[in-house]
Amino acid sequence: MPDVVLDQIAQFMTINATERAAFSAICRPRTLRKKELLLREGDVCRFAAFVRTGCLRYFYSVEGAEHTGQFFFENSWYTDYASFLTGEPTRQSIQALEPTELFLLHRDDLEALYRTHPTFERFGRVMAERAFLGVRHRTEFLTNLSAEERYRQLLRERPKVLERVPQHYIASYLGVKPESLSRIRKRLLGGG
Amino acid sequence: MPDVVLDQIAQFMTINATERAAFSAICRPRTLRKKELLLREGDVCRFAAFVRTGCLRYFYSVEGAEHTGQFFFENSWYTDYASFLTGEPTRQSIQALEPTELFLLHRDDLEALYRTHPTFERFGRVMAERAFLGVRHRTEFLTNLSAEERYRQLLRERPKVLERVPQHYIASYLGVKPESLSRIRKRLLGGG
DNA sequence: TCGTTTTCCTAACCCAGGTCAACGTTTTCG
DNA sequence: CGAAAACGTTGACCTGGGTTAGGAAAACGA
Numbered sequence: 001m002p003d004v005v006l007d008q009i010a011q012f013m014t015i016n017a018t019e020r021a022a023f024s025a026i027c028r029p030r031t032l033r034k035k036e037l038l039l040r041e042g043d044v045c046r047f048a049a050f051v052r053t054g055c056l057r058y059f060y061s062v063e064g065a066e067h068t069g070q071f072f073f074e075n076s077w078y079t080d081y082a083s084f085l086t087g088e089p090t091r092q093s094i095q096a097l098e099p100t101e102l103f104l105l106h107r108d109d110l111e112a113l114y115r116t117h118p119t120f121e122r123f124g125r126v127m128a129e130r131a132f133l134g135v136r137h138r139t140e141f142l143t144n145l146s147a148e149e150r151y152r153q154l155l156r157e158r159p160k161v162l163e164r165v166p167q168h169y170i171a172s173y174l175g176v177k178p179e180s181l182s183r184i185r186k187r188l189l190g191g192g
Numbered sequence: 193m194p195d196v197v198l199d200q201i202a203q204f205m206t207i208n209a210t211e212r213a214a215f216s217a218i219c220r221p222r223t224l225r226k227k228e229l230l231l232r233e234g235d236v237c238r239f240a241a242f243v244r245t246g247c248l249r250y251f252y253s254v255e256g257a258e259h260t261g262q263f264f265f266e267n268s269w270y271t272d273y274a275s276f277l278t279g280e281p282t283r284q285s286i287q288a289l290e291p292t293e294l295f296l297l298h299r300d301d302l303e304a305l306y307r308t309h310p311t312f313e314r315f316g317r318v319m320a321e322r323a324f325l326g327v328r329h330r331t332e333f334l335t336n337l338s339a340e341e342r343y344r345q346l347l348r349e350r351p352k353v354l355e356r357v358p359q360h361y362i363a364s365y366l367g368v369k370p371e372s373l374s375r376i377r378k379r380l381l382g383g384g
Numbered sequence: 385t386c387g388t389t390t391t392c393c394t395a396a397c398c399c400a401g402g403t404c405a406a407c408g409t410t411t412t413c414g
Numbered sequence: 415c416g417a418a419a420a421c422g423t424t425g426a427c428c429t430g431g432g433t434t435a436g437g438a439a440a441a442c443g444a
Contacts, residue, residue: 062336069335082328085321091332125317129277132324136274139331140283143261143367144254147401167422175335180401182423339431358391372431374393 002027002103005050008075013122022117026109032096039094045083047104048127051076054100057169058092068173070138071097071161081131097165142175148184150174194219194295197242200267205314214309218301224288231286237275239296240319243268246292249361250284260365262330263289263353273323289357334367340376342366 002024009015015023032038032054039045041061049056056072058080069092072078083090084107113120141150151174155162161170171181194216201207207215224230224246231237233253241248248264250272261284264270275282276299305312333342343366347354353362363373 060332060336067335069331082325085325125320128317128320128324132320132327133274135324135327135331139261139327139334140252142331142334143259144252166420168420176400177402178422179403179424183401186423360391368430369432370392371394371433375431378393 002050004052004075005103008050009123012126013119015119019117019119022113023120026105026113027103028106030102030104032100032102034096034099036096037093038096038102039080039090039092041091041093042089043083044087045080045090046107048077048079048084048110049094050103050105051078052101052103054096054098055164056094056100057097057165057173058094059172060091061093066172067175068169070134071165071169071173073160073164077127077130079127079131081128097169147174147176147180148187151181151184152188194242196244196267197295200242201315204318205311207311211309211311214305215312218297218305219295220298222294222296224292224294226288226291228288229285230288230294231272231282231284233283233285234281235275236279237272237282238299240269240271240276240302241286242295242297243270244293244295246288246290247356248286248292249289249357249365250286251364252283253285258364259367260361262326263357263361263365265352265356269319269322271319271323273320289361339366339368339372340379343373343376344380 005027006015006020006023009023027050030038038049038056051072051074053074055074056078058069058078060067060069070078078094080090080092080094082088083092110120110124114124141153145153154170154174161173167181168178171178174181176184197219198207198212198215201215219242222230230241230248243264243266245266247266248270250261250270252259252261262270270286272282272284272286274280275284302312302316306316333345337345346362346366353365359373360370363370366373368376
């Protein structure tokens with residue numbers, strides 16, 4: 001069943017049939033309805049999630065407002081690596097924006113897998129590196145670009161997001177209010 | 193000589209005399225004058241740096257302006273982990289804000305060390321995790337707080353920065369102009 | 385030591401984005 | 415299907431921070 005995941009993993013490491021089987025064994029399928037939360041603020045994140053179909057976003061709740069951190073579509077990975085690592089409660093909530101199918105890898109299962117099949121240590125490291133590169137990209141995105149530039153970059157680099165995600169979530173991802181995003185879009189339509 | 197580094201490392205892993213010697217052997221001392229650059233935009237970051245004394249900051253140059261990302265005082269580590277990992281040129285520059293003494297760990301030396309003394313793999317992982325937690329903290333700092341809140345948090349959590357770093361660098365770290373930081377400070381003095 | 389930077393502050397004015405409120409459209413779901 | 419909720423847009427007005435232009439004091443370097 002988790003062939004998609006395994007194919008994805010096979011892109012950065014070689015795995016034989018036994019290893020594939022061992023990995024498959026710990027993939028726990030899970031489905032979420034639209035708007036359902038997979039993790040909420042205060043929980044400890046004890047898993048990594050692979051999105052088979054659908055879409056997730058994570059967000060912070062700050063004084064009543066939601067600040068969206070990232071969107072995840074099919075064939076991408078999500079985990080709150082900080083909470084996963086340290087066992088501390090997360091400040092993020094993770095929500096499905098569409099009906100979503102996932103595989104969950106529980107931390108305990110993963111650690112057992114590392115012991116029985118050390119090849120997968122590499123998997124762990126790659127996940128960590130991706131998590132790092134992800135937040136770093138996000139930081140540079142926020143510090144180095146204006147709201148309008150952020151919108152244009154998103155439009156250029158991830159048009160799928162604009163197509164599939166309601167605009168007010170995109171606004172919160174860009175760090176502006178829905179009204180402002182609406183104005184930015186109008187400005188860009190007129191000015192070219 | 194690099195006893196400070198070794199003591200620091202000993203806090204998260206146990207190392208015997210042989211390992212200490214092997215590690216010491218790859219520590220390359222380096223001094224920087226005030227304002228000198230250790231790495232500039234476009235370079236590949238092939239080292240991790242341990243600050244013995246003094247202070248570093250890294251920054252992005254964006255349309256003539258500098259956006260400071262972080263400050264590093266004595267006994268802390270800096271590396272552009274993304275460039276270090278991928279071999280891609282960095283977008284950051286790293287500069288000494290005071291006369292600064294460093295130990296540099298070159299990537300090739302580190303990799304050799306991992307082979308001869310696998311214990312140090314743990315060192316690598318811990319560095320990676322810290323790098324991750326560092327940028328993640330930075331992202332939350334930027335997304336979830338206003339300029340004034342960011343200043344107050346800095347004042348509360350890292351008063352040393354306020355004491356030792358010129359105010360215009362702090363402004364650029366907070367994501368505002370020096371004039372704005374000056375106003376924020378005035379506001380806080382008056383209002384309590 | 386003395387001139388040159390560097391650093392910090394102030395004030396007047398400007399603008400991107402926030403706030404509030406209203407309104408039309410689309411989606412959702414009983 | 416029809417009511418209710420969610421969504422996107424617009425307008426009027428406000429505000430935090432940017433911009434520009436000073437000027438004084440502290441730190442630096444020849």
